Amino acid sequence: xxxxxxxxxxxxxxxxxxxxxxxxxxxxxxxxxxxxxxxxxxxxxxxxxxxxxxxxxxxxxxxxxxxxxxxxxxxxxxxxxxxxxxxxxxxxxxxxxxxxxxxxxxxxxxxxxxxxxxxxxxxxxxxxxxxxxxxxxxxxxxxxxxxxxxxxxxxxxxxxxxxxxxxxxxxxxxxxxxxxxxxxxxxxxxxxxxxxxxxxxxxxxxxxxxxxxxxxxxxxxxxxxxxxxxxxxxxxxxxxxxxxxxxxxxxxxxxxxxxxxxxxxxxxxxxxxxxxxxxxx
Numbered sequence: 001x002x003x004x005x006x007x008x009x010x011x012x013x014x015x016x017x018x019x020x021x022x023x024x025x026x027x028x029x030x031x032x033x034x035x036x037x038x039x040x041x042x043x044x045x046x047x048x049x050x051x052x053x054x055x056x057x058x059x060x061x062x063x064x065x066x067x068x069x070x071x072x073x074x075x076x077x078x079x080x081x082x083x084x085x086x087x088x089x090x091x092x093x094x095x096x097x098x099x100x101x102x103x104x105x106x107x108x109x110x111x112x113x114x115x116x117x118x119x120x121x122x123x124x125x126x127x128x129x130x131x132x133x134x135x136x137x138x139x140x141x142x143x144x145x146x147x148x149x150x151x152x153x154x155x156x157x158x159x160x161x162x163x164x165x166x167x168x169x170x171x172x173x174x175x176x177x178x179x180x181x182x183x184x185x186x187x188x189x190x191x192x193x194x195x196x197x198x199x200x201x202x203x204x205x206x207x208x209x210x211x212x213x214x215x216x217x218x219x220x221x222x223x224x225x226x227x228x229x230x231x232x233x234x235x236x237x238x239x240x241x242x243x244x245x246x247x248x249x250x251x252x253x254x255x256x257x258x259x260x261x262x263x264x265x266x267x268x269x270x271x272x273x274x275x276x277x278x279x280x281x
Contacts, residue, residue: 021117022199022210023124026168026226027233027262031078037236038079043267045072080236080261082123086111092251104242104252112240116258121216124233124262125170128226129218131264132274133160140278141222143181153225153273154205160270162227169207170224172214176201179209222275230271235260 031039050066061067088107095103134156141149150169157167171179179185187202187209200208207225214221237259246253264272 020113020197021121022212023121023233025198025200025208025210026128026170026228027124027231028228029232029234031232031234033080033234033236038077040075040077041265043072043074043076047071076266078232078261078263080234080259082120082261083257083259084116084119085255085257086115087253087255089249090252090254091249092245095251104254108240108242108254108256111254111256116256118216120235120258120260121212123260124231125212125217125224127262128231128264128272129221129224129274129276131231131269132224132226132272133230133269134273136275138220138276138278139222141175141178141275143178146175146178146223147182147184149275150204150223150225153223153275154207156273157225157227157271162271163229164206166229167207167225167227169204169209170212170217170226171209172217172221172223173211174214175223176209176211179204218276220277220279222277224275225273227268227271229265230268231262231264233260233262 031041033039047069053061053064053066056064088111090102090104090107134153136152139145139149153169154167158164179187185204187204189202191200191203191208195208199210199212201211202209235258237257239258240256241254243249243253243255245251
């Protein structure tokens with residue numbers, strides 16, 4: 001006796017896990033690229049302090065205030081280099097015969113969530129780590145030395161007179177496990193929902209602690225302490241379009257384009273401390 005068993009498909013798509021971008025806590029949008037692909041900002045020097053001469057000028061100095069200095073005014077140039085795009089088509093019958101699981105709107109949202117956001121995040125974090133003003137030698141991090149190394153990062157930013165409020169400690173899930181095992185770390189975990197949505201899992205020594213998936217961070221990433229004043233991360237253009245029944249396609253043509261960048265300001269690079277780990281074999 002032969003029995004044909006029923007195969008049943010559910011109107012459900014098994015989505016991949018993905019997280020929203022959390023780089024806004026670490027970066028700023030201080031500059032405007034509207035109408036330009038490159039911008040320049042000034043760096044202006046200062047003058048040294050002198051001993052005031054109450055008895056009058058001496059030597060070649062004609063001023064009681066000391067030798068007159070000239071101030072330098074040089075520029076930094078920031079050019080957007082990342083102009084990225086994607087496109088895909090969805091046939092009208094494919095939408096109908098997959099119980100509408102394959103459709104333009106949900107596919108575009110999935111593309112943005114699983115491809116675009118991770119790429120932009122990885123680029124920004126990479127620029128920050130490369131441009132960090134404090135980059136000690138790579139060191140293996142353990143549950144016994146992790147807090148000492150984090151304190152060293154805080155000290156470096158303190159010595160550079162970086163604002164104490166607004167600092168963020170970025171760790172991978174693996175480093176977070178080391179922190180949980182460290183008996184010296186007492187982290188405040190009672191944080192507001194708004195900070196939770198930005199990836200903050202706690203507060204340590206006044207710093208928001210942000211846990212970021214390792215895939216979005218440079219290889220051999222240890223941890224990073226950063227103030228958002230140091231990194232500008234503009235998105236000049238973010239354009240997503242769904243064309244219904246364009247020439248040559250019965251269905252939907254989806255196109256997307258994003259132009260973005262990330263720049264560490266030279267005079268503020270000391271506000272980033274990046275601790276790498278030894279290269280994995």
